[in-house]
Amino acid sequence: MKNYKKPTIFSLSSAPGKAGVSVFRISGPSATKALKSLTRQKFFEPRRVTLKKIYNKNNELIDSCLLFFMQGPNSFTGEDCVELHVHGSVAVIEKLTSELYSLGLRQAEAGEFTRRAFENGKMDLTEAEGLADLIDAETEGQHKQAIKQMDGALRHLYEGWRENLLNALAQIEGEIDFPDEGDIPDNLSHKALSYLNLVLEGSEKVLKTADTGEAIRHGLDIVIIGSPNTGKSTILNALSKRDAAIVTPTAGTTRDIVSINMILTGIPVRLSDTAGIRDTSNEIEAEGIDRALKLSKKADILIHVIDLTEDNSDNNIKSQISDGDIVVYNKVDKYQKQTMLKRGISSNEIKISALKEKDIDDLRALIEKTILEKYTVGNEPTLTRVRHRNCVSEMFLSITRAASCLNKSPELAGDDIRSALYALEELAGASDIESVFDRIFSRFCVGK
Numbered sequence: 001m002k003n004y005k006k007p008t009i010f011s012l013s014s015a016p017g018k019a020g021v022s023v024f025r026i027s028g029p030s031a032t033k034a035l036k037s038l039t040r041q042k043f044f045e046p047r048r049v050t051l052k053k054i055y056n057k058n059n060e061l062i063d064s065c066l067l068f069f070m071q072g073p074n075s076f077t078g079e080d081c082v083e084l085h086v087h088g089s090v091a092v093i094e095k096l097t098s099e100l101y102s103l104g105l106r107q108a109e110a111g112e113f114t115r116r117a118f119e120n121g122k123m124d125l126t127e128a129e130g131l132a133d134l135i136d137a138e139t140e141g142q143h144k145q146a147i148k149q150m151d152g153a154l155r156h157l158y159e160g161w162r163e164n165l166l167n168a169l170a171q172i173e174g175e176i177d178f179p180d181e182g183d184i185p186d187n188l189s190h191k192a193l194s195y196l197n198l199v200l201e202g203s204e205k206v207l208k209t210a211d212t213g214e215a216i217r218h219g220l221d222i223v224i225i226g227s228p229n230t231g232k233s234t235i236l237n238a239l240s241k242r243d244a245a246i247v248t249p250t251a252g253t254t255r256d257i258v259s260i261n262m263i264l265t266g267i268p269v270r271l272s273d274t275a276g277i278r279d280t281s282n283e284i285e286a287e288g289i290d291r292a293l294k295l296s297k298k299a300d301i302l303i304h305v306i307d308l309t310e311d312n313s314d315n316n317i318k319s320q321i322s323d324g325d326i327v328v329y330n331k332v333d334k335y336q337k338q339t340m341l342k343r344g345i346s347s348n349e350i351k352i353s354a355l356k357e358k359d360i361d362d363l364r365a366l367i368e369k370t371i372l373e374k375y376t377v378g379n380e381p382t383l384t385r386v387r388h389r390n391c392v393s394e395m396f397l398s399i400t401r402a403a404s405c406l407n408k409s410p411e412l413a414g415d416d417i418r419s420a421l422y423a424l425e426e427l428a429g430a431s432d433i434e435s436v437f438d439r440i441f442s443r444f445c446v447g448k
């Protein structure tokens with residue numbers, strides 16, 4: 001076999017442009033060779049920061065920099081790694097870049113350092129994903145979730161599951177090899193069952209976190225919905241403290257969806273105002289209503305707005321409110337005899353005047369309370385991607401099948417447990433699926 005040597009890669013790992021300090025990263029088998037050429041030195045003590053002058057091949061001084069050498073495998077990528085902390089000058093960055101090219105190094109692709117770390121067993125795929133999320137994190141909730149995942153929360157979880165599945169498999173295989181016909185336990189008393197049940201319970205619990213985990217990564221969609229003229233746009237404007245949506249006394253003013261971004265409880269939120277729902281023969285308004293209904297189906301939280309000054313007795317809004325939705329009774333400043341709708345479900349209700357901005361802060365607090373009830377980032381591990389959800393669901397189904405045929409056909413149960421283990425390997429990234437890796441690592445920025 002041809003002795004394949006990985007190329008040595010480099011990248012500006014800090015943000016491009018003028019700055020106090022810029023950080024270059026180099027990783028690969030020729031990292032020390034490049035370092036020797038840059039510094040004219042022969043030896044570098046690993047894990048020790050030193051101040052060094054670096055030169056190009058024409059003996060021109062490029063800069064004085066802090067140099068940090070990490071010898072593989074004790075480095076982020078598992079290879080020889082160098083960090084050069086140079087002055088954040090555009091000219092220095094350009095000069096050093098062209099020198100590294102001339103030394104035969106190649107510019108790293110997006111996520112290539114992390115990919116090497118993963119390939120060298122420095123982290124599993126869930127930890128690499130956690131790292132990507134941490135770099136993208138903009139809010140407190142996203143930070144908390146990402147750092148937990150980067151720190152191995154999901155890995156610890158599935159390693160525990162794998163252990164139990166292997167124990168279950170050992171029980172079954174012992175039985176296949178040495179069948180004891182006189183003493184066949186039924187499915188329910190099978191020794192493997194307790195191991196399988198542990199994984200079923202754990203994975204069922206964690207599957208419930210998937211909605212929360214994915215929502216925190218992507219942000220929440222909160223949609224304001226209701227009949228025309230109830231004050232939806234006024235509410236959006238009051239919450240966002242700007243005139244984002246047009247408000248007029250004419251019913252059917254809003255047609256397009258008007259969205260604003262905000263951060264509530266440390267989670268990014270997209271709050272959307274929609275067209276008032278009613279029967280209409282106006283083609284444009286009908287299109288707006290269609291869009292409103294489609295968006296409301298995808299919403300994480302719905303805010304129904306009801307106009308207290310209208311007669312809502314035969315309003316079919318009641319049937320559209322689900323558990324956990326928010327109901328806002330608006331125009332309390334003109335409120336006369338109307339009573340709140342009588343409904344048999346629990347929802348979060350509030351009376352406000354959007355026009356007078358009365359109790360708008362209470363509405364914001366109610367929205368925050370609703371978010372916290374549904375989407376709190378706890379200390380438990382969470383599934384944060386569709387990929388995780390698919391792998392864990394796949395594992396759950398395989399174990400359920402295995403549990404149901406433990407005694408009837410131990411061979412089949414064994415096969416199902418092996419499928420469950422395979423699903424876990426996919427979660428960890430141990431099964432070699434290039435396309436998945438490409439998708440995950442290409443989302444990193446260059447230099448990571």
Ligand SMILES: Nc1nc2c(ncn2[C@@H]2O[C@H](COP(=O)(O)OP(=O)(O)OP(=O)(O)O)[C@@H](O)[C@H]2O)c(=O)[nH]1
Nearest residue numbers: 228229230231232233234252253254276331354355
């Ligand atoms: N008295 C009173 N009027 C309000 C209140 N909130 C909104 N309005 C008025 O109600 C009218 C309709 O308000 P909008 O915010 O445009 O209502 P909408 O629900 O967005 O209406 P559509 O876009 O047509 O569906 C405007 O004249 C607002 O000034 C309120 O709390 N009290």
Ligand SMILES: [Mg+2]
Nearest residue numbers: 232233253254
């Ligand atoms: Mg409107």
